[in-house]
Amino acid sequence: MDAAQLKQLELDKRYIRMAIIWAENSYCHRRKVGALIVKEKMIISDGYNGTPSGFENVCEDENNLTKPYVLHAEANAITKIARSNNSSDGATMYVTAAPCIECAKLIIQAGIKRVIYSEKYRLEDGINLLKRAGIEVLYLEPDKFGTEI
């Protein structure tokens, strides 16, 4: 690894730690996921899993199942950009969990070029789709982040 790659890895670790902290905003109980979109060293969007704007802040139904209209963190971060003057084209996404296939489709269409994630999922179809689209995908193990925050 050269100096530039090492520096990028340090930045990646720092942003993924921020995404982990951001996930704490989620009011979902079963699973909390956070996502950040970074472009040219600026965080241009953020998201966490939750219900759409204007809906009650409850993700689970009476059987403790996730409601079908809960948006994933990635979808929230990408759609937030649609309401701003920013563009996700060429950006990097930091997300605390491996993207599902639905979010992978959105990530591809949003022009995101790199995806860094920190938690594996049993289904890898989302990750595989991203790779097929030529997106750089990097898994960072949380216990290898080191102690500095």
Ligand SMILES: [Zn+2]
């Ligand atoms: Zn998803």
